[in-house]
Amino acid sequence: MTRVLVTGLGVAAPTGLGVAAHWSATLAGRVALAPISRFDASRYPVSVAGEVPGFVAREHVPGRLIPQTDHWTHLGLATAQEALDDAKIVPSDLPEYEMAVVTAASSGGTEFGQREIERLWSKGPQHVGAYQSIAWFYAATTGQISIRYGMRGPCSVVCTEQAGGLDAIAQGRRMLRDGARIVVVGGTDASLCPYGLVAQLSQGRLSTVRDPERAYLPFDVDACGHVPGEGGATLILETAESMASRGAGDPYGAVLGYAATFDPPPGSRRPPTLEKAIVGALRDAGLRPRDIDVVFADAAAVPELDRAEAAAIANVFGPYGVPVTAPKSMTGRLYAGGGTLDVVTALLALRDQVIPPTAGTVRQVPEDRIDLVGRHPRQARLRHALILARGYGGFNAALVVGDANA
Amino acid sequence: MIGERHPACGRDVVVTGLGVVAPGGIGTAAFWRLLTAGATATRTITLFDASGFRSRIAAECDFDPAASGLSPQQIRRMDRAAQFAVVAAREALADSGLHTDGLDPSRTGVAIGSAVGCTMSLEEEYVVLSDGGRQWLVDHSYGVPHLYRHMVPSTLAMEVAWEAKAEGPVALISTGCTSGIDAVAHGAQLIREGSADVVVAGATDAPISPITVACFDAIKATSPNNDDPEHASRPFDKRRDGFVLGEGAAVLVLEEAGHALRRGAEIRARIAGYAARGNAYHMTGLRPDGREMAEAITVSMAQARLNPEDIDYVNAHGSGTKQNDRHETAAFKRSLGEHAYRVPVSSIKSMIGHSLGAIGAIEVAACVLALQHQVVPPTANLSVPDPECDLDYTPRTAREARLDAVLTVGSGFGGFQSAMVLTRPGTGKGGR
Numbered sequence: 001m002t003r004v005l006v007t008g009l010g011v012a013a014p015t016g017l018g019v020a021a022h023w024s025a026t027l028a029g030r031v032a033l034a035p036i037s038r039f040d041a042s043r044y045p046v047s048v049a050g051e052v053p054g055f056v057a058r059e060h061v062p063g064r065l066i067p068q069t070d071h072w073t074h075l076g077l078a079t080a081q082e083a084l085d086d087a088k089i090v091p092s093d094l095p096e097y098e099m100a101v102v103t104a105a106s107s108g109g110t111e112f113g114q115r116e117i118e119r120l121w122s123k124g125p126q127h128v129g130a131y132q133s134i135a136w137f138y139a140a141t142t143g144q145i146s147i148r149y150g151m152r153g154p155c156s157v158v159c160t161e162q163a164g165g166l167d168a169i170a171q172g173r174r175m176l177r178d179g180a181r182i183v184v185v186g187g188t189d190a191s192l193c194p195y196g197l198v199a200q201l202s203q204g205r206l207s208t209v210r211d212p213e214r215a216y217l218p219f220d221v222d223a224c225g226h227v228p229g230e231g232g233a234t235l236i237l238e239t240a241e242s243m244a245s246r247g248a249g250d251p252y253g254a255v256l257g258y259a260a261t262f263d264p265p266p267g268s269r270r271p272p273t274l275e276k277a278i279v280g281a282l283r284d285a286g287l288r289p290r291d292i293d294v295v296f297a298d299a300a301a302v303p304e305l306d307r308a309e310a311a312a313i314a315n316v317f318g319p320y321g322v323p324v325t326a327p328k329s330m331t332g333r334l335y336a337g338g339g340t341l342d343v344v345t346a347l348l349a350l351r352d353q354v355i356p357p358t359a360g361t362v363r364q365v366p367e368d369r370i371d372l373v374g375r376h377p378r379q380a381r382l383r384h385a386l387i388l389a390r391g392y393g394g395f396n397a398a399l400v401v402g403d404a405n406a
Numbered sequence: 407m408i409g410e411r412h413p414a415c416g417r418d419v420v421v422t423g424l425g426v427v428a429p430g431g432i433g434t435a436a437f438w439r440l441l442t443a444g445a446t447a448t449r450t451i452t453l454f455d456a457s458g459f460r461s462r463i464a465a466e467c468d469f470d471p472a473a474s475g476l477s478p479q480q481i482r483r484m485d486r487a488a489q490f491a492v493v494a495a496r497e498a499l500a501d502s503g504l505h506t507d508g509l510d511p512s513r514t515g516v517a518i519g520s521a522v523g524c525t526m527s528l529e530e531e532y533v534v535l536s537d538g539g540r541q542w543l544v545d546h547s548y549g550v551p552h553l554y555r556h557m558v559p560s561t562l563a564m565e566v567a568w569e570a571k572a573e574g575p576v577a578l579i580s581t582g583c584t585s586g587i588d589a590v591a592h593g594a595q596l597i598r599e600g601s602a603d604v605v606v607a608g609a610t611d612a613p614i615s616p617i618t619v620a621c622f623d624a625i626k627a628t629s630p631n632n633d634d635p636e637h638a639s640r641p642f643d644k645r646r647d648g649f650v651l652g653e654g655a656a657v658l659v660l661e662e663a664g665h666a667l668r669r670g671a672e673i674r675a676r677i678a679g680y681a682a683r684g685n686a687y688h689m690t691g692l693r694p695d696g697r698e699m700a701e702a703i704t705v706s707m708a709q710a711r712l713n714p715e716d717i718d719y720v721n722a723h724g725s726g727t728k729q730n731d732r733h734e735t736a737a738f739k740r741s742l743g744e745h746a747y748r749v750p751v752s753s754i755k756s757m758i759g760h761s762l763g764a765i766g767a768i769e770v771a772a773c774v775l776a777l778q779h780q781v782v783p784p785t786a787n788l789s790v791p792d793p794e795c796d797l798d799y800t801p802r803t804a805r806e807a808r809l810d811a812v813l814t815v816g817s818g819f820g821g822f823q824s825a826m827v828l829t830r831p832g833t834g835k836g837g838r
Contacts, residue, residue, distance in 0.1 A: 044546055068689075097683060097701060105580060107557045108523075114542075117532055117617050121539025125459050125620040133621040134689040134819055137521060138559060138580035143820025146684040152698055154682040155822050156588065159523075159560045159578040167577055174595060191557075195532060198546040199557040260601075261512070262576040265568045273573050276512060392554065393564035395576060 002177045005251040005404050007243060008087025008236035009344045010079035012188065014050030014229050014331040018082060022341075023348045026327050027377050029357040033212040033227050033332055038111075038192050046206045048215045049192055050229030050332035062148070068131045069144060070109025071230075072190040075337075076141035077148065079234035080184055084149070087236040088248065089182060091149040098242075100153035100180040101146045102171045104164030104187035104232075105138040106336035111193035112136055145184055153180050161391030162298070163260070165232070165339020166399045170258045172237045181242035187340035188232035200228055203392060205302050213360060218299035218326045219306050219372050220361040226301045229328075232337020233344040252347040254404040256384065257285025263394035274298075274396045275312040278386065281398035282316075287384060289317045292400070294355050294373075294380070296342045296387040299326035300333075303365075309388065310368035319369035322386075323378060326358040339389045339397065346385040346401055353382050419594040420831065422671045423502025423659030425494035425608075426771050429465035429652055429758045432474060433497060437758075437768075438775045441783040442804045446757045448650045449635045453614045461628035463635040464614045465652035465759030469493075483552045485524035486612035488565045490655035490764075495566045495606055502659035503671055504604065511573035515602035516566050518657075519579045519589030519609030521763030521818075523559030526615040531556065566606055566657070574602045583723075583818025584682065585609050586656070586766020587826050591680040593660045603665045608657030609767035619651065625690065627727065639760075640787040641724035641753040642731050642795045649725040652759025656771040673831040675774045678811070679709030685821035692729050692817065696737025699815060699823040703741035710827040712811055714742040717749055717827070719782050719807065721769050721814035722799070724753020725760050728792075730817060735795045737815070737823075750807060752800040756786040766816045770826065773812045777830040782807050 009019050014032035016022040025032060033050050041047040052075065057066050060078035069077070084091065091099060113136040119127040134140060139157045146155050154175055158167045165187035172183035191200065200206055207225035209215040216227040243251065259280025261273035282289065295317070298309055313324060327345050328334070334341055349355055355378045364372055384402040391397075426433065430440035430447030440447060448465045456462040467490070471481045474493045481489065499506060506514075531553055535544035555561040563578040575596055579589040586609035593607025613619075622628040629648040631638035639650040666673055683698040683705075707714065720742075723734050738746040754772050761768065772783060781804050788801040810833040816824045 040543065043543060096686070101684070106560075108559075110557075113617075114532075116621070117529060118536065118539050118542065120617055120620050121533060121536065123539075125616065125623055128617070128620040128624050130624045132617075133625055133627070136621075137582060137819065138523065139521075139582045139585075139820045139822070140689075142581070143684075143689050143822070146686045147688065147821060150686045152684050152686045152701075155581060155684040155820065156592075156682075157580045159558065159580050160563070160576070161558050161560050164560075174599070194542060194544045195535065196557070198535060198544050198549055199528075199553045201546055202549050202551055202553040202555075204551075260575040260577075262516070262564075262567050262573050264511070264571070264573060270511070270573070273512070276573075391560060392558060393560055394567070395560065395564075 004255040008083040010082030070112035075188040096152040099151035104168040104336040110196035160395040163391035163395035163397040166397035186234035189335040190230040227332040229332025233340040257400035277398040325373040418663035423498040425497030460623040485527040491610035494657040514572040515574040517593035519585030524556035527556040584816040585763030610655035611764040652761035656767040679706035679827035681705035692733040699737035700740035702825040
C-alpha cells in the first residue's frame with residue numbers, strides 16, 4: 001500500500017501566522033482568544049474568538065486575487081504557499097495531473113457573502129459584484145489553489161463541519177493511493193462576521209463567558225461551551241517515490257490510519273459512534289491501543305459532549321490509559337480549519353517529543369478518567385498520535401499519524 | 407496514469423435504487439417521462455419576484471414537501487435542498503428494496519453533493535435578521551434555532567444519513583457544478599475501498615433564490631431569454647445565450663456487487679470508471695481545447711477497461727453557454743477520436759435546466775435510466791446547430807439504441823472536470 005507521508009506544513013491560526021509562531025505559542029500555553037476585532041461584536045452574547053494575528057492579505061495573496069476571494073480563501077492560499085515552500089516543492093517541476101488539491105470547507109466565504117447579500121437587499125440585484133459567484137461557494141479555495149499552482153489532478157472539497165480537516169486528509173490519502181504524487185490538503189475557516197457569528201450562536205454550544213482565559217475550558221467542571229476561531233492549516237501529502245525522485249528531506253511523519261463514523265439522530269437509543277471511529281482508525285493503522293502515545297481530543301467543552309468523548313477514549317485506552325490534550329483551547333474551534341491544524345500540531349509534537357498543553361482547564365471533571373495534559377507541556381516518548389474530530393450533526397473522524405521511519 | 411489503479415484493487419459497485427426530484431415532475435417515473443418526451447420544464451420564476459433581474463427564468467420543481475411525505479418538523483427545519491435530498495433518498499431506498507432496519511448501520515454510508523448548500527434558507531433568514539439588508543450587525547434575537555444547520559452544507563448529508571439510518575462514513579462533497587458526479591464517485595470509492603457495503607449517494611441544490619440568481623446575472627452566465635422560457639435552454643444551438651438555472655436532487659443506492667447479488671437485488675447499472683481533473687486555468691473560464699476534460703474521460707474509460715468505440719451514449723455537460731459547448735465538443739473529439747462523430751450525445755439541461763451541484767447526480771440517474779430502457783434522451787430546443795459543434799447531439803427526439811456503456815461528464819467553476827462511465831449489468835462491459 002502507498003505510504004502517505006507529510007512533507008510540508010503551513011499554518012495561519014490565532015496562535016500565530018506560520019508554523020514556527022504557532023508551535024512556540026502553543027508550547028508556551030498562550031491563550032490566543034480575545035474580544036473580536038473584525039467587527040463590533042459587543043452586542044452579541046458571544047464576543048470572544050480566536051483571530052489570526054497580523055494577517056495582511058497583500059503579503060500572502062496575489063493582489064489580483066484579493067478582491068476576488070474571501071478572507072477564508074486568503075488564509076487557505078497563505079497556508080498552501082507556506083506548506084509548498086516548506087516541502088520545497090516547485091509545482092512547475094512536477095507532472096500537472098499528478099498534483100491534487102483537497103480542502104475542507106465548513107461555511108464558505110461567509111464575510112464576502114454577507115457583504116454581497118447586503119448589497120442585493122439594500123440596493124438591488126445590479127449591485128451584486130461579479131466575484132460573488134466564485135468567492136462565496138464552498139469550492140473557492142480548492143479552485144484557487146489548483147489554478148495558482150497549475151495543479152490539474154483531481155480536486156475535491158469535503159464538508160463535514162469540524163470533522164472536515166481529517167476527512168480531507170483521508171481524501172488526500174485516497175488520491176495518493178490512486179496515483180497522485182502530491183496532494184495539497186488544506187482546511188481553513190473564517191466566519192467571524194456578524195451573520196457568521198449569529199448563525200453559530202444557534203448551535204447553542206458557544207461559550208458566553210467574556211473573559212478569554214476562562215471562556216473555553218474543555219473537560220473542566222466549569223466547561224460551558226467553546227469559542228469560535230478563524231484560520232487553519234495546510235499539509236502536503238506525498239508518496240515516498242515522489243520524495244525520492246525530487247531528493248526531498250525527511251518527512252514530518254506518515255498518515256497511518258483513519259476511520260469516519262456518523263452518530264444516530266438525537267433521541268435514538270443507539271449509542272454515539274466516536275469509539276467505533278477510534279477503533280476503526282487503529283485497525284486501519286494496524287496498531288493496538290498501547291501503540292498510541294497521545295490523543296488530540298475534539299474537546300467541545302460542552303459537558304455532555306466532553307463526557308461522551310472522555311468515555312470513548314477511556315473505553316479504548318483504559319482509564320487514564322493515554323495522555324490526552326486539547327491545544328485548540330488556545331485557538332478556539334476552527335471548524336474546517338480545526339482538523340488540519342490539530343494534525344500539524346500532532347506532527348510537531350512527534351518531531352519534538354513533547355505534548356502541547358491544554359490551556360485554561362484547571363479542575364478536571366473527575367469521572368472522565370482521562371489523563372489530560374494540563375497547562376504545561378509534557379515531555380514524552382511519542383511514536384504515534386491519534387487525532388479526533390467531531391462535526392456538528394454527528395460526524396466523527398479519527399486519524400493516526402506516526403513516525404515515517406517506524 | 408493517475409486513476410487507472412482503481413478497479414484492480416477493489417470491489418465492484420452497482421446501482422440498485424434511484425430517486426429523483428426534478429423540474430417537470432417528482433419521482434423517477436415523471437423524470438424519465440419528461441426526458442423521453444423531449445419536453446422542457448423551464449419557465450418564468452415563481453419562487454420569488456424576479457422582475458428586477460436580468461435572467462427571470464428557471465426550471466423549478468413543483469414540489470410540495472408535505473405531499474412528498476415530509477413531517478411538519480422536517481419541513482420546518484430543512485432547507486428546500488435538504489427536503490429534495492430526503493425525498494429522493496426515500497424513493498431510492500424504497501426502489502432498492504433495502505429496508506433500513508435490516509441494514510448494518512456501521513456499513514452504510516452517505517455521500518451527498520451540493521454546490522450552494524442551504525442558501526435559500528440562509529438568505530431568507532438573513533433578510534429577517536438584517537431587516538431587509540439594513541443592518542450589517544444583524545439582530546441575533548431574530549435567529550431561528552436551526553440557523554446554523556443552514557450555514558453548514560454538511561446538514562444535507564446529515565439529513566440523508568438520518569433517513570438511511572447510516573452510521574458509517576458520511577460526507578457532503580462540494581465541488582461546484584461537478585459536485586453531483588463527484589459525490590456519486592465518492593460513494594463508490596467508499597464501497598470499493600471497503601469502508602461501506604451500501605452508500606446512499608447523490609446530490610441536491612435549490613439555488614433559485616435572489617442571491618444566486620443575482621450572482622449569475624452579474625457575470626451574464628444565465629440566459630436572458632425571458633420572453634420564451636420554454637425554449638431558453640438551448641445547448642449546442644447557435645442561438646443559445648447562457649444556461650437556465652434549475653433545482654432538484656437525485657439519489658442512488660450504491661451497493662457492493664456481492665452484497666446486491668446475495669440479496670437478489672435488481673442491478674440497474676455498474677459504476678465502471680471515474681476521474682476528475684482541474685483545468686488550473688480560470689475559475690469560470692474554459693480553454694477551447696477541452697484538454698483536461700478529455701483527460702478525465704480517457705482515464706475513466708481506462709478504469710472501465712473500455713475503448714472509445716465501446717461508449718454508446720455521452721451525457722454531455724451541455725450547459726448552453728458558448729464556451730462550454732465548444733470546450734466539451736473538443737474534449738469529446740480529443741478523447742473519443744472518430745467515435746465522437748458516431749456516438750449519440752445529448753444534454754438533458756435543455757429540459758430541466760442546470761441545477762448546479764445537483765445536476766451531476768441527476769445526469770447519472772438519467773444514464774442509469776437510459777441503460778435500463780435502452781433509450782437516448784434528446785437535446786431539446788436544438789434546431790439551429792452551431793457549426794462549431796458538429797457532433798450528433800440527438801436533437802429534439804429521444805432515440806432507441808443499444809446501450810451497454812454510457813459516459814457522463816461535468817464541468818464547473820474552479821475549473822473542475824469530471825467524467826464517469828456506467829455500464830449495463832450482464833453485458834461484460836466495464837466489469838470483471
